[in-house]
Amino acid sequence: MLLSRFGVVSFIVRKWGHGTQRSIFHPGLHVQVCRSQSAGSSGDTAQHSGDQGERKYRDSVLLPKTDFPMKLSGQKLLDREIEIQKLCGFSELYAWQRDRKAKKEFCLHDGPPYANGDPHVGHALNKILKDIRNRFEVLRGRHVHYVPGWDCHGLPIELKALGDLAVEGLTPLQIRQKAREFAEGAVSRQRAAFQRWGVMADWTHCYYTFDGRYEARQLEVFQEMHSKGLIYRDYKPVFWSPSSRTALAEAELEYNAQHTSRAVYATFPVKTPPPKLASAAEDWSSAAVLVWTTQPWTLPANQAVCFMPNTQYSLVRRADSSQLLLVATECISRLTASLGVQLDAxxxxxxxxxEGGVCRHPTMPGKEVPLLAANHVTMGKGTGLVHTAPAHGMExxxxxxxxxxPVECLVDEEAKFTELAGPELHGQEVLGQGTDTVISMLGAAGALVKEEDCVHSYPYDWRARRPVIILPSKQWFINTASLKDKAKEALQKVRVVPESARGSLLAMLDRRTxxxxxxxRSWGVPIPVFYHKETGEPLINRHTVSHVATLFAEKGSDCWWELSLDSLLPPQVLKKSKAGPVTDYERGEDVLDIWFDSGVTxxxxxxxxxxxxxxYVEGKDQLGGWFQSSLLTSVAVRNKAPYRSLVxxxxxxxxxxxxxxxxxxxxVDPTVVINGGKDLSVSPPYGADVLRWWVAESNVFSEVLIGPTALSSAQESIHKLRNTLRFLLGNLHGFDPRTQAVDPRQMHYVDQYLLHLLREFGMKVSDAYSEFDVSRVVRLLQAFISRDLSSFYFSIIKDRLYCDSEDSPGRRSCQTALEEILDGVTRAVAPILPHLAEEVYRHAPGHEDGETLFHSGWIKSSSVWTKPGLQEAVEGACAIRDSFLSSIPGRNAVEYELTIAIEPGLLFELMESLQEEPTSTCSQLTELMMASRTNLLSALPQDLPSDALTSRGSFLINLEGGGIREESAYSVAAVPCPLSRCPRCRRYTAEVPECLCPRCKSVLGGPN
Structure with missing residues (x-):
């Protein structure tokens, strides 16, 4: 036989005629049969309900039978999920898999969510996506290392904890106690939600950034970086939040694209012309440098005007006056339109x-402002000359x-002008009345050319949602400029999914100098530094930091305020530090940025x-946050990234x-999604698996949408999947795979073929899970069920399943395949729908009581399932069948007898392996054709009836990697079957009307 003759086989099919049209079988047909206890083996059962001859055989038909519910909804669904979690040991699964033997470890590090509120759908997307991958790794036998954690410090928690309390009246310890209580409450609520979603973890051993041992390890990293000169204290501009009264890092900003600033065009009169241009004929005494700024309040702190050395500049004369203005040449036309006046070069x-030119400050009498070359000047907006206030800009x-x-700051931490700004500005808020006053001062000095509203992107405090300003301040910094190259080199070894995110990560890294x-603030990890009372010099070294870290590990960081100074700076530490007496020092009051907190996880x-x-798996906002802070701290200490992949x-x-x-x-509240809202007709309870399916079917690498339509669709998809699984379970009633399974090599070819498809499906699903492409898993699953099972296999096997004898080899062969399919599909969907998968597993045959799916491994398959020639045999038959079916649109295939004619060759041998005799009503070829009788000949008979429907096609066989290729033509003739309809199986295989066919007669064990 051909199936045993050839080795490695590949398959190429070329569509001829009407092509392969498996979808003509209704995907839901098997569900209808499963529902009805009076259904026959094929056709429309209701159509024949009145046939007395058929009714008496109903009980002899082996219809699906299972107590697996067709549908669960409402409170029953919620109760069932909770029951499954308890019965199947969801809470013990993480510990179990850590204790078992495993050759490989898989570590997914949990980025800590912020402990400042209730769980939300963003948490659901992130935690469920992680859990799907972790459960897949558990199923395929790896040790999963996954420790959930929480980011517990920071300003939002402090503000929410304090509420309307008067902060001025509270000590740091009182503030910290209230913040801790608030964070602990948020952690408790979030943890309960994550557990309800089915997230696998040891929830009794999580990490918290306010834990003393964590804080001690954080200080150790801090000290390692400080000892390398990467952490230093300096006076330089920082983003300052007036609303929060603290410095902010770039990662703590969000940019409001609709922010409106009061922009001005202002002039700086030329006092000393540039030496190289002083001899020119132009009268520089009437010239002024024109600048444009969206932050007029910074003009009093101006120290220079910058120009681009490699750009052309012009003196232009205003058509409405004799004034000369210095601007970039390429900006003239734009300025003419903006100012509404002709400017002539x-x-x-x-x-x-x-170079060498000097201007007069427009509002500060006697102050001189040099013209300086700088490469940060751009021509996209403004005049090509940039007002420069070193206290209020990084560049x-x-x-x-x-x-x-000089870096002269005239603004305090409340964003108000100080006395140094002069009596006219003192005490005014720079973003309010202060701006008004500066503009008025420009007008009074004759330096205001134009004022306008400018809508542009402006940094806001991402927590307070208020504008920030840039102020110089003595702060602690990490020199990221010296780490950039190492960080970029480390990133070259990191896989980024999707790859397009790598560019954003690198761009954000570049922007951070x-x-x-x-x-x-008070709520955070104190920076372990002491300051000399007289000189202000910091005392910080490995001895002081190591001692403080030990205290934190034992007592927690509250001890920074609880203990006396001589406990924090004992004599032995002072001696090692070569410092003076403890009375010369005072403890610092600053705390570490929470991005440093989480960056050292x-x-x-x-x-x-x-x-x-x-x-690491997080949202795209972490490209400038946790991904980056983790990278920088790890590269600083270990010269490598802390992750092999980023998703x-x-x-x-x-x-x-x-x-x-x-x-x-x-x-959309995930708790309402699961449990339902106040009005269940509007917000029904969907359960945790619907939330998990929503995550799985979404394209998580773009923006993810959620709402009633998406949730209802997810619920419907699970219902369809559930009914497919129910059909499989129903047809496995009474079957024990441990004792009744058929050897794969003895199974019907179509059953073997489905095992072959199942093996391919399993490999593709494994690849998709490994690549975090869970939506591809869903698409593969739905395609396998709808195309390969519902539309193809289930339609073919029902006659054999329902009407053969219970223990016939053909039926057992089919059940063997069905059991493998059930097992494979259940395992494939288990990482996504663990509740449903475990429920199915408890109903599936062949398992001992107490067994759970997640203890039993991944999809099982065998290379035996890929049998040489098998795919060609079944696919060839399907091509022939599709030609036949396309010739009888709207008719039932079982009404016909087929004659298949194929010239001797490979295709004929393949079909002969499915039907050895020339004519048969019960061959595997007849089953695949879904007809009542099939004739396999080398040529069509000359005496075909006039009503015969004929069709032709061609099938290309490719064997042994292209070593053997043969294209074979075939012809199919279909005629109404001359036999009678069997009242039991409803196929036209009975020799006498109203009598049983030979097969059914044999099953029932006697005459009809």
Whole structure:
């Protein structure tokens, strides 16, 4: 036989005629049969309900039978999920898999959610996505290292904890106690939600950034970086939040694209012309440098005006006056339109020729402002000349450092002008009345050319949702500029999914020249530094930090305020530090940035043997946050990234693609999704598996939408899957795979073929899970069920399942395949729907009481299932069948007798392996054709009836990797079957009307 003759086989099919059209079989047909206890083996059961001859054989038909519920909803669904979690040991699964023997470890490091509120759908997307991968790894036999944690410090927690309390009246310890209580409450609520979602973890051993041992490890990393000179204290501009009264890092900003600033065009009169241009004919005494700024309040702190040396500049004359203005040449036309006045170029020169020029400050009498070359000047907006206030700009500060300019700050931490700004400005808020006053001062000095509103992107405090300003301050910094190259090199070895996110990560890394890590708050990890009372010099070294870290590990960081100074700085530490008496010092009051808190989780949580995770999985906002802070601290200490892979998912939006907000009323609460809302008709209880399916079927690498439509669709998808699983369970009633399974080599070819498809399905699903492409798992699952099972296999096997004798080899062969399919599909979906999978597993045959699916491994398959020639035999038959079916649209195939004609060759041998005799009503070929009788010949008979329906096609066989190729033509003739309809199986296989066919007669054991 051909099936045993050939070795490695590949298959290529070329569509001929009407092609392969398996979808003509209704995917839901098997569900209808499963529902009805009076259904026959094929056809419409209701159509024949009145046939007395058929009714008496109903009880002899082996219809599906199972107590697995067709549908669970409402409270029954919720109760069942909770019951499954208890019966199947969801809470013990993590510990069990850690204790078993395993050759490989899989470490997914949990980025800590913020402990500042209730669980939300963003948490659901993130935690469920992680859990799906972890459960897959457990099933395939790996040790999963996954320790959930929480980010517990920071300003939002402090503010929420304090509420309307008067902060001025509370000590740091009182503030910390209230913040801790608030964070613990949020952690408790979030943890309960994560457990209800079925997230696998040891929930009694999580990590918390306010835990003393964690804080001690954090200080150890801090000290290692400080000893390398990467952490230092300096006076330089930082983002300052007036509303929160603290410095902020870049990662703590969000940019409001609709912010409106009062922009001005202002002039700086030229006092000393540039030496290279002084001899020109132009009268520089009437010239002024024109600048544009969106922050007029910074003008009193101006120390210079910068130009681009390699750009052309011009003196232009205003058509409405004799005033000369210095602007970039390429900006003239834009300025003409913006100012509404004609500007005529008088002379043009290169920017480098402006060097040495000096201007007068427009509002500060007697103050001189130099013209300086700088490469940060751009021509996209403004005049091509940039007002420079080193106290209020990062690039401005760089110019001041290069040219040794003073960094003069006239603004305090409340964002109000100080006395140094003069009596006219003193006490005014810079973003309010202060801006008004500066603009008025410009007008009074004749320096205001134009005022306008400018809508642009502006940094906001991401927690307070209020604008920030830039102020110089003595803060603690990490020198990220010196780490960038190492970080980029480490990232080259990291896999990023999707790869497009790598560019954003690198861009954000490039923008960060230094990282301000000190915060002026109480709720956080204290920076372990002491300051000399007279000189202000910091005392910090490995001796002082090591001692404080030991105290934190024992007592927690509250001891920074609880213990006396001589306990924090004992004599032996002072001696090793070569410092003076303890009375010369005072403890610092700043705490560490929470991004540093969470950025060192790799050191505090990951295995000490190799503190590097296989993967970090977080939202795209972490490209500038946790992903980056973890990378920088790890590279600083160990010269390598803390992760081998990064998976970056999108944000959750409403179904309309809008950001969720209470004001819009589009917030989706995951707790309501699971348990239902106040009005169950509007917000029904969906259970945890629907939430998990929503995550799985979403394209998580873009923005993820959620709402009633998405949830209802997820519920419907699970119902369809559930009914498929119920059909499989129903047809396995009474079957024990341990004793009744058929050897794969003895199974019907179509059953073997499904095992072959199941093996391919399992491999594709494994690949998709491994790549975090869970939506592909869902698509593969749905395609396998609808195309390969419902539309193809289930339609073919029902006659054999229902009408053969219970223990016939053909039926047992089918049940063997069905059991493998049930097992494979259940395992494939288990990481996504653990509640449903465990429920199915408890109903499936062949398991001992107390067994659970997640203890039993991944999809099982065998290379035996890929039998040489098998795919060609079944696919060839399907091509022939599709040609036949396309010739009888709307008719029942069982009404026909087929004659298949194939010239001698490979295709004929393949079909002969499915039907050895020339004519048969019960061959595997007849079953595949879904007809009542099939004739296999080398040529069509000459005496075909006139009503014969004929069709032709061609099938290309490719064997042994292309070593054997043969294209075979075939012809099919269909005629109404001359036999009678059997009242039991309803196929036209009975020799006498109203009598049983030979097969049914044999099953019932006697005459009809």
């Amino acid at each position: 008088v002379s043009t020169f290169s920017g480098s020729e402006l 401005d500060f760089g110019v001041a450092s290069h040219f040794n300019l 230094y990282w301000c890590i000190s915060r002026q 790799w050191a505090a949580v990951l295995p000490e043997s190799d503190p590097r995770a296989d993967v 970056v998912h999108g944000f959750v939006l409403s179904e309309k693609g809008e950001k969720m907000s209470k004001s819009l009323g589009n917030v």
